Amino acid sequence: MNRSASTDVVSMPSGLDDLRREITRTDRELLALLNHRARLCRQVGRVKSAADQAVFKPFREKEVLEGLVAENPGDLPDDHLRTIYREILSSSRRLQQPQKAVYLGPEGTFSYFAGRELLGSSTDFEPCPSLETVFAAVAGKKADLGIVPLENSLSGSAGQNLDLFLRYGVHIQAEIYLRISYHLVGAGTGLAGIQTVYSHPRAIDQCAAWLSSHLPEAHVVFVGSTAAAAREAAGRPDCVAVGHRQLAAMFSLNLLAGPVEDAPDNWTRFIVIGHQAPAGGSRDKTSILFTLPDKSGALVSVLSVLARGGINMKKLESRPMRSEKWQYLFFADLECDLSDDEYADLQAELVENCQTLRVLGSYPAGLHLNDC
Numbered sequence: 001m002n003r004s005a006s007t008d009v010v011s012m013p014s015g016l017d018d019l020r021r022e023i024t025r026t027d028r029e030l031l032a033l034l035n036h037r038a039r040l041c042r043q044v045g046r047v048k049s050a051a052d053q054a055v056f057k058p059f060r061e062k063e064v065l066e067g068l069v070a071e072n073p074g075d076l077p078d079d080h081l082r083t084i085y086r087e088i089l090s091s092s093r094r095l096q097q098p099q100k101a102v103y104l105g106p107e108g109t110f111s112y113f114a115g116r117e118l119l120g121s122s123t124d125f126e127p128c129p130s131l132e133t134v135f136a137a138v139a140g141k142k143a144d145l146g147i148v149p150l151e152n153s154l155s156g157s158a159g160q161n162l163d164l165f166l167r168y169g170v171h172i173q174a175e176i177y178l179r180i181s182y183h184l185v186g187a188g189t190g191l192a193g194i195q196t197v198y199s200h201p202r203a204i205d206q207c208a209a210w211l212s213s214h215l216p217e218a219h220v221v222f223v224g225s226t227a228a229a230a231r232e233a234a235g236r237p238d239c240v241a242v243g244h245r246q247l248a249a250m251f252s253l254n255l256l257a258g259p260v261e262d263a264p265d266n267w268t269r270f271i272v273i274g275h276q277a278p279a280g281g282s283r284d285k286t287s288i289l290f291t292l293p294d295k296s297g298a299l300v301s302v303l304s305v306l307a308r309g310g311i312n313m314k315k316l317e318s319r320p321m322r323s324e325k326w327q328y329l330f331f332a333d334l335e336c337d338l339s340d341d342e343y344a345d346l347q348a349e350l351v352e353n354c355q356t357l358r359v360l361g362s363y364p365a366g367l368h369l370n371d372c
């Protein structure tokens with residue numbers, strides 16, 4: 001989109017005092033508008049609560065954000081606008097009903113940062129000790145939402161999630177792609193004298209070349225998460241942790257080096273799970289889990305149903321079923337909203353051709369966030 005900044009220079013005050021007076025006046029206007037918006041959102045909340053609807057409406061949030069970005073004159077960059085609105089939407093959900101979101105902890109993991117990027121800081125985030133406890137908390141309605149890493153562009157799927165989807169009746173509500181960039185954080189002031197490097201095995205693996213060329217003598221210790229690594233390194237100047245750069249501020253450490261990953265184009269796809277399927281919205285994306293009858297051409301017939309419906313399959317993955325040896329489970333991402341009435345016949349055809357089919361959710365395609 002070709003946009004020019006809307007600088008109406010002629011009517012702009014130019015002295016510092018005048019400019020500040022104008023900013024104060026503008027802030028008062030914003031305050032009144034934000035309060036008006038908050039009142040409307042509370043009212044929406046009452047309507048939703050009477051209809052037993054979920055507070056989080058990802059399709060509507062995408063519509064709100066995309067509508068604003070499309071009309072943004074450009075003095076305020078789009079990414080700033082998105083950051084401001086992430087917090088407005090987060091506050092607006094909280095005004096309707098406080099939302100508890102669980103994630104694979106402890107605080108400071110990439111799942112934690114993904115959750116904050118997607119849901120904003122008015123959400124109550126609570127760490128869980130395992131992925132299974134995240135699924136169990138959402139399925140048992142102990143939390144409204146859960147944030148789960150689904151796949152990484154370098155190391156592939158977090159396969160355990162697929163098993164958990166089979167065991168817990170949760171739905172995918174939204175997704176976000178986060179660039180995974182690692183930094184070295186520690187209590188010291190430089191790399192000289194570093195004896196020990198703490199991190200999660202995947203982080204160490206993805207930074208192996210950098211570590212062996214910059215800290216060849218250091219002893220590597222694997223811990224359960226990058227956040228746990230920062231906790232280990234806190235207060236010990238001869239130790240460092242590899243993790244998110246914000247761990248430095250969270251654990252009062254120094255940012256010693258970074259980015260330190262060997263392949264910079266490293267992304268993780270996170271999903272948000274909830275107890276209800278998200279309603280309405282644009283035709284974005286649907287994830288399904290299915291098993292097949294044990295006969296020739298079973299997979300081809302499912303793929304043919306999708307091809308005849310003109311549906312683009314973005315991902316297909318098979319996993320062994322834990323309950324039965326040499327039986328496989330398929331996970332697919334489809335570029336459509338399968339919950340739309342227009343796909344009712346196609347879905348019936350899929351059911352006919354699969355042994356079991358579970359629609360995990362239709363949800364808005366997520367943004368790729370480069371820097372968070």
Ligand SMILES: O=C(O)C(=O)C[C@]1(C(=O)O)C=C[C@@H](O)C=C1
Pocket residue numbers: 041044045055056057058060061064088089092093096
């Ligand atoms: O439209 C709604 O359902 C709202 O609750 C309002 C609103 C918003 O602030 O615009 C807030 C939360 C939802 O996730 C989506 C949008």
